[in-house]
């Protein structure tokens with residue numbers, strides 16, 4: 001009798017939860033009545049099937065461009081609104097930024113075992129605290145050193161390119177840029193030698209990221225005890241031990257390192273922590289481990305994709321390539337000395353090429369958020385609990401002839417300058433905008449300017465991929481679908 005009563009209680013609790021969930025769905029859906037609905041959904045699973053018919057972010061961009069500025073859809077029980085205009089992004093990223101939190105239970109969920117409470121996935125006070133601590137290290141202090149780190153990486157890749165030139169074999173520049181950007185971030189953050197980066201990261205870090213990406217589309221992989229499940233946990237624990245060992249050693253030797261000429265990002269971070277009067281603890285160690293993995297994630301594939309697309313586009317615009325080479329000659333000279341920060345920052349034409357690739361290819365096509373309290377976006381009511389897909393790609397595609405690659409758009413008096421002043425920063429959002437914008441944007445653009453300038457100065461690249469411009473259908477950051485094979489002359 002007692003067992004029966006217990007079972008009835010459990011069943012009643014489950015039923016109550018289901019009813020509550022249903023009520024939430026109904027009230028959010030009713031609140032979104034005024035927002036145009038995406039085509040093709042059904043009552044049971046919402047718009048899952050139409051989204052699975054192609055690349056989800058391309059489909060979302062097409063929907064919101066057909067019915068701007070907002071489109072409403074449902075993914076299983078989650079009501080979502082696609083935001084596809086600069087005005088809408090301004091509300092979410094800046095004007096009412098605090099109301100739009102990271103959706104840790106949905107799109108970020110598969111990455112939480114890796115990123116934990118690192119900066120990309122942190123919320124509230126912890127985020128604010130960590131952002132304040134880290135912003136100076138990435139935005140100001142380390143930038144002078146990035147020039148040398150990037151130049152050394154370009155010198156190393158040049159040895160490989162020379163070998164490819166002699167052999168006549170095509171080389172996959174996407175893969176090479178991925179290794180290069182990992183080496184750059186490994187050296188800038190942890191002073192890791194390149195061989196160590198090449199040894200550790202492809203073995204431990206890249207496979208766990210690949211598994212997390214797979215879990216985004218097939219969430220059940222996180223719960224099924226398959227060989228990949230166990231391999232993921234084994235690699236995670238080895239990666240964490242490796243990073244934590246480095247952290248402990250650094251903390252012990254921090255006073256000796258302080259007098260050394262070159263401080264890396266970790267040195268600067270530890271100095272800032274010590275200056276706050278903090279002592280070493282397991283909590284601090286775990287937080288720093290998350291931050292290191294966050295830098296690795298945020299800082300390499302994005303930059304690699306930007307470099308790959310820019311190199312590809314330059315092979316198709318000989319006039320622009322000649323100007324980029326000219327700029328490189330001026331910055332580096334024939335002796336190829338390390339340029340000053342000022343000289344590097346004067347490579348504005350190279351910068352416009354990188355910016356135009358970020359616009360055309362929307363390397364990060366969409367970022368997601370959750371609405372903390374009822375709000376209005378572009379005059380439409382958006383209820384608490386709604387998920388947002390901020391469609392950066394839709395905004396980038398609303399420029400004139402969006403598929404054409406024209407760095408001139410970013411030159412003084414170009415298309416970018418022509419946008420109304422109040423929305424201009426939200427018409428170009430590869431790094432988003434506002435308080436949660438990308439902390440590594442200056443780092444990434446400086447690194448890429450140095451690498452690109454040196455490579456086009458030294459080599460001639462000819463595309464060997466049959467279909468190089470096709471974007472990867474399912475992985476963010478978006479690179480080419482099948483690598484970027486090039487012959488070197």
Ligand code: HEM
Nearest residue numbers: 119120298299302303306364367430431432438439440444
């Ligand atoms: C072309 C290269 C890059 C692109 C396109 C890019 C893009 C982005 C975007 C779109 C976000 C916002 C994500 C969101 O709010 O959901 C972001 C955040 C972030 N990025 Fe980047 N990123 C790049 C390079 C880098 C590099 C090189 C680093 C580190 C060295 C970095 C570190 C970060 C961090 C720490 C955040 C989190 C900021 C916060 O939430 O306070 N990124 N990035």
